[in-house]
Amino acid sequence: MKERQDAWTEEDDLLLAETILRHVREGSTQLNAFEEVGDKLNRTSAACGFRWNAVVRNNYQKALELARKQRKQRQRSLGKHQQVKKTLLYKPTVPSIKDLGINAIESNKDVTLDQVVSFLQSLQQNTSNIDFLHKENERLRKENEEMSKQNKTFSENISKLQQSSISIQEDYDTLMKIMNRARKLVLIEEEQSPTTAFKMDKNGNLEKMAK
Numbered sequence: 674m675k676e677r678q679d680a681w682t683e684e685d686d687l688l689l690a691e692t693i694l695r696h697v698r699e700g701s702t703q704l705n706a707f708e709e710v711g712d713k714l715n716r717t718s719a720a721c722g723f724r725w726n727a728v729v730r731n732n733y734q735k736a737l738e739l740a741r742k743q744r745k746q747r748q749r750s751l752g753k754h755q756q757v758k759k760t761l762l763y764k765p766t767v768p769s770i771k772d773l774g775i776n777a778i779e780s781n782k783d784v785t786l787d788q789v790v791s792f793l794q795s796l797q798q799n800t801s802n803i804d805f806l807h808k809e810n811e812r813l814r815k816e817n818e819e820m821s822k823q824n825k826t827f828s829e830n831i832s833k834l835q836q837s838s839i840s841i842q843e844d845y846d847t848l849m850k851i852m853n854r855a856r857k858l859v860l861i862e863e864e865q866s867p868t869t870a871f872k873m874d875k876n877g878n879l880e881k882m883a884k
Contacts, residue, residue, distance in 0.1 A: 692713075693725060696709075702761065705762060
């Protein structure tokens with residue numbers, strides 16, 4: 674029965690992160706990775722999942738995104754673009770009655786109270802793991818819905834920005850046409866207007882000269 678309660682070390686966190694990244698990269702699941710780490714560290718998969726989501730994951734966001742991209746590239750190379758089934762890399766050992774030493778029926782030996790308690794505790798732990806899987810699935814479902822809403826909002830904002838950019842470009846083109854017309858009119862008026870000459874009379878006054 675896994676009952677380890679000591680604090681997580683840096684080596685434990687590193688093992689947890691490396692195992693999860695490997696599972697994601699090779700097309701397995703994080704839950705399957707929790708099982709593997711739990712067996713290696715003598716911890717429950719639920720404890721590993723909590724440690725990952727609460728502490729370790731924040732330090733490996735870029736690595737996790739890279740692992741997901743590598744998984745997609747691997748799937749494309751295999752020619753499986755859609756509906757790719759997860760491949761579990763680790764098969765946890767489910768304790769049985771024989772594993773716990775409760776084989777009195779076959780060997781006609783008495784079952785001890787400790788063996789019964791240990792077996793019941795393992796069943797309870799399996800139930801806890803199932804509850805954790807349900808909660809994790811619900812969390813991922815809500816996270817996916819939230820991301821879908823954000824993507825929709827982003828798409829709408831991009832569409833508005835594109836429309837605004839088009840309007841600005843049209844206004845700019847219209848303004849340039851007006852300025853070009855005004856510039857041409859000024860040039861035409863300057864060409865058509867006669868040059869006026871002046872001369873000074875005896876009294877010092879200026880008067881126009883006929884051209």
